[in-house]
Amino acid sequence: MAIFLVGLTRTGPLWDSSRPMEEQADWSAHASYMDGLVDAGFVILGGPLADEIRVVLAVEAGSADEVRATLGRDPWSGTHLVVDTIEPWTIRLDAREARR
Template sequence: MATFLVILRRSGSRWDPRRPMEEQSDWVAHASFMDELVDTGFVVLGGPLADEHRVVLVVVAASEDEVRDTLGRDPWSETHLRVDRIEPWTIRLDGRRARRAR
């Protein structure tokens, strides 16, 4: 059964803190890969935190192994971004449902 997982990724050794995200090496390949994960429904939400050294993703996956396997194909995997934590997430509040019911 698929479940929601929250992933915290941190900048890796090839991340250049002097450059914005869109100017990092291999940006186009990484962005294309991530867009595909959104298109297939694997990534539900995602983006950098304010410090831009950490990224949060919410994904739908059957296991932590599936997450690691999928993100391992990212052109930025282990170079620009590395997985720091993967946590299961139980959603108890969803404001989208309340807005749809009105």
């Protein structure tokens, strides 16, 4: 049974709700940073919820503090995105495991 952490972030004070995500200031720097976290295997799944105010990230990390520290290095940290919660998530259903 795999254990992951799920982070819920929300838009921060510099988020311009009149513009799509890809048109926000420093988008390229944020996207590059997040792509690096995916490449490193830190972020497993991620993306905005339908309200486009909240973003969910499933990460593989040792602790909530590690997640906060890693997300704190994102160029959007504190400006465009603010961490709301980080919770442990125990995976009990996994289609990938059933196929093995």
